[in-house]
Amino acid sequence: MSNRHNSNILKILLVEDSKSDAYLIQETLNESKIPHQLSWVKNGVEALDFLCKRSKYAHVPLPDLILLDLNMPKKNGQEVLVDLKANDDLKNIPVVVITTSARQEDIAKVSQIQASYYLVKPVEFEQLISVVRSLLPA
Numbered sequence: 001m002s003n004r005h006n007s008n009i010l011k012i013l014l015v016e017d018s019k020s021d022a023y024l025i026q027e028t029l030n031e032s033k034i035p036h037q038l039s040w041v042k043n044g045v046e047a048l049d050f051l052c053k054r055s056k057y058a059h060v061p062l063p064d065l066i067l068l069d070l071n072m073p074k075k076n077g078q079e080v081l082v083d084l085k086a087n088d089d090l091k092n093i094p095v096v097v098i099t100t101s102a103r104q105e106d107i108a109k110v111s112q113i114q115a116s117y118y119l120v121k122p123v124e125f126e127q128l129i130s131v132v133r134s135l136l137p138a
Helices: 019-032 044-051 077-085 104-112 125-134
Strands: 010-015 036-041 065-068 095-099 117-120
Touching: 010 019, 010 044, 019 036, 019 125, 036 044, 044 065, 044 077, 065 077, 077 095, 077 104, 095 125, 104 117, 117 125
Parallel strands: 010 036, 010 065, 065 095, 095 117
Antiparallel strands: none
16 A cells, blocks of 8 residues: 555544444454554544545545445545545545445445445454455555
């Protein structure tokens, strides 16, 4: 992943409006022993501000991985994914969609927009960690 700048710490952006889900994902990552730095934003508008380094996010590093909830206020995960894939600076960041929706039409839409993975909540600890590990550089 090109934006890692010789760091062994995986920079992860979590885009999740549920505080309890964000906490569970954070705990899962902590237990995984994968060296990481987790940033958390609560909606799609904040996610795009973070990724485009706007306002209070002017000095944040670009993430190596995005964990993206689909069902959020202001701007949903599908809209964020479309914006990401249209941006040359952001389109190559792997995106793992994590959502409560197991509907085939949602999965098909997200696949069409080129998400890297699609996980349905509640996410199993091992499932999330194996996906994160698969995205680590060799």
